[in-house]
Amino acid sequence: MKGIVPIQERIRKLKVDRDAVILVHNYQPGDVQDMGDFVGDSLGLSRQAGQTDAEVILFCGVHFMAETAKIISPQKRVIVPDLNAGCPMANMVTVRELREMKGKHPDAVVVTYVNSSAAVKAESDVCCTSANAVKVVASVPEDREVLFVPDRNLGDYVARQLGRRLILWNGYCPTHQRVLPDHVRAAKRKHPDALVVVHPECVAETIGLADHVGSTTGILRFCARSDAREFIIGTEVGILHRLRKENPGKTFHEASPLADCPNMKLTTLEKMLWSLEDLVYEVTVPEDIIARARRAIDRMLEIS
Ligand code: CIZ
Ligand code: SF4
Numbered sequence: 001m002k003g004i005v006p007i008q009e010r011i012r013k014l015k016v017d018r019d020a021v022i023l024v025h026n027y028q029p030g031d032v033q034d035m036g037d038f039v040g041d042s043l044g045l046s047r048q049a050g051q052t053d054a055e056v057i058l059f060c061g062v063h064f065m066a067e068t069a070k071i072i073s074p075q076k077r078v079i080v081p082d083l084n085a086g087c088p089m090a091n092m093v094t095v096r097e098l099r100e101m102k103g104k105h106p107d108a109v110v111v112t113y114v115n116s117s118a119a120v121k122a123e124s125d126v127c128c129t130s131a132n133a134v135k136v137v138a139s140v141p142e143d144r145e146v147l148f149v150p151d152r153n154l155g156d157y158v159a160r161q162l163g164r165r166l167i168l169w170n171g172y173c174p175t176h177q178r179v180l181p182d183h184v185r186a187a188k189r190k191h192p193d194a195l196v197v198v199h200p201e202c203v204a205e206t207i208g209l210a211d212h213v214g215s216t217t218g219i220l221r222f223c224a225r226s227d228a229r230e231f232i233i234g235t236e237v238g239i240l241h242r243l244r245k246e247n248p249g250k251t252f253h254e255a256s257p258l259a260d261c262p263n264m265k266l267t268t269l270e271k272m273l274w275s276l277e278d279l280v281y282e283v284t285v286p287e288d289i290i291a292r293a294r295r296a297i298d299r300m301l302e303i304s
Helices: 007-017 042-049 064-073 095-102 119-124 133-138 154-164 181-190 216-225 239-246 268-277 287-303
Strands: 020-025 038-040 054-060 076-079 108-113 126-130 148-149 195-198 230-234 251-254
Touching: 007 020, 007 268, 020 042, 038 042, 042 054, 042 064, 054 064, 054 268, 064 076, 064 119, 064 287, 095 119, 095 148, 108 133, 119 287, 126 133, 126 287, 133 154, 133 287, 148 154, 148 181, 181 195, 181 251, 195 216, 216 230, 216 239, 230 239, 239 251
Parallel strands: 020 038, 020 054, 054 076, 108 126, 108 148, 195 230, 230 251
Antiparallel strands: none
């Protein structure tokens, strides 16, 4: 096999030639995560994008995440390995539908989860992530209505945390929707000593079985700090790679094997290499949308 250069090495070399930084989401395949200069949640990665001197950002995740990086760093070239890596939840709300809903609730404050298109963010008053959603909604005066977009599960979780009624958009993540309470109960029977840790994109009954609820960053932090040795993880299965890598003495079980997001899994090492070779596929966002979406993101950053 002498003379064959491993693909990882080719990517690393090309990354330097192209002056690129590789950002990888926590839900990406393990071999892709291992190539990341940074691995994290979508907002954390976008903030990394804002701080790097690199000219090119190779964003391994789904489309709305690359858009967020572009909103935060409009002067950089943001490329993705596969343009088909979208997010079905983000696609559950369009600008036209949101405008219609705003027409029905003209006084409502529109709080939009980062899992949404740049154009939908631009129609929103403030963004939130799964890590700061409770805090962002709590910052809206009690006498104002809140329209929470697009994740009804996260919105419902926030509403219960705050004891506040929210108008919920009827969107959801199909991947987290599949983490059923029965899956968690079966995993608990099999691993009775394990703590159950789930993402707030799951349905309420699944969340109700959890010892801890958190964003991907929150889940990573909780498991690292906990004295427990064993965990059942109710979120997209890609995160298990990082959990196992960073906590070699602990054991992690997936709550459901069905929590496997096909869009996240579109990234491969080959596509990363091609992406750097041809500097494709570039993600662009119109300037006026960048400006308005940026306002909603900045408001969130001021609050959290
Ligand atoms: O914002 C993100 O990165 C997502 C999709 C989940 C999370 O909890 O970090
Ligand atoms: Fe979208 Fe869910 Fe896949 Fe994340 S895991 S990209 S929210 S479908």
